[in-house]
Amino acid sequence: MPRKISFINYKGGVGKTSLVVNIAASLAQAGKRVLLVDLDAQSNSSIWLMRLDRWNPLNTADAGHLYSIFEPAVCRLRDCIVKNVVRGKEGEALLPGLDIVPTTFTLVDLEHDYEAPDGRPAFAIFQEQLAEVEDDYDFILFDCPPNVLYSAQCGVFCSSEIYVPANPDALSLIGFTLLVGKLQQFHHLCASFRVAGMQPQAQVRGVIFNSIKNNVDIDVPKMRMQFRINQFKNQGRVAKDCRIFDANVRDAIVVRRAVTLGLPVGLVGNVKKEESVRDDYTVVTQELLDTAETSI
Template structure:
């Protein structure tokens, strides 16, 4: 069974998509098979990895994206997976092991227009369809918007672990606090749809400091986050092995360049060769996540 990880914080603008795309790419570089689910209506991960020309065709067509799996008679998860998504400009697949379930702007309809079967809520649809393909992967990672509305619920219900991308600021601490509260409420509402054999409801297992600007002292924000983590751990509201990751990601212009090129930063020319770069940060984070496996 793969590790299923949801990246989520109630604070937006923490660099969540860049974190998940580049960490997933690093895991794939190490020989892991990774499926990235894009549950964020902004579609940033999908546009990044598919590049705008391929993604535009998907957005115009309407089929073949995440929202299709909720429409009866349309696609299932196994139909919409884009295999080895990262390509060169000539169409050559250059990062084997990283697949994506892409999304388009029509995913916003899941929040209001979607009327599903009350006995088969949207998050259970995702869980049950994923069972058909999950053994092909070592990791399934979910890029979710900064809330626990319908789209995020799909990732949360299906996940076994939650990691919280954060900036070293007070708003990230507030976002983490609100996330833990909302998680507990969702787990109570969805409990009746969990079946025997499923993993326990996902809880927070880690906080990852991201997009840290040069010359910024993070010790005070880190201390405050650790105090809140300790409080939640004592209350059993997060995993008992929850931690602040030692690996932290620096802010770097190459990340923004990578988006334009449609590549993870590890494939952006000189950046991958530099001895001390953000590429190394992502590689260290991926290795730390890989070591932080769950002991059931």
């Protein structure tokens, strides 16, 4: 069974997508089979890795993207997977082992207009279809929006672990605090929909400080975040081994360049020595690999 991981914070703008995309790429470079599921209607992961030339036609299509799995008889999740999504100019696979379930702007309709014909919640439909393909992967990563509404619920319900990207600021701490409360509410709501073979409900396992600007002191924000984590541990609201990752990810211009090129940072050439953010992603990924799959 793969490790299924949601990346989510109630605060937006924390660099969540850049973290998820580059961890997914680093895992694939390490020989892991990885499926990235884009659950955010902004579609940033999908646009980044598919580039606009492949994503634009999908955005106007009836099938082949995440929202289409919720429409009866349109397609199933297995039909939406874009294999070896990172491609060169000639269409060659540049990073074998990294697949994506892309999304489009239509995913926003899941929050407003969608009603399942059989009355089941979206997260139960999603879990059933994900189960058909999950054994093909070592890791399934969910790029969640900054909320715990219907699309985010799909990832959280299926996850075995949750990690919170954060910036060294007060708003990230507020977002983390709000997230933990909303997760508790959702876990209570979805308990009756869990099926045999599912892993226990996911808890927050860690916080990853990300997109850190030059000359920013993160010691105080880390101390405040650790204090809140300790409070939640004592209350049983996060995993017993929840922690702040030792590895941090710096902000760097090369990340914006990577988006333009449609490549993970690790595949961007001619990176300046001072922009060693690619090493940051590698170290974060290794720390994730070294983290026990099951909370102690």
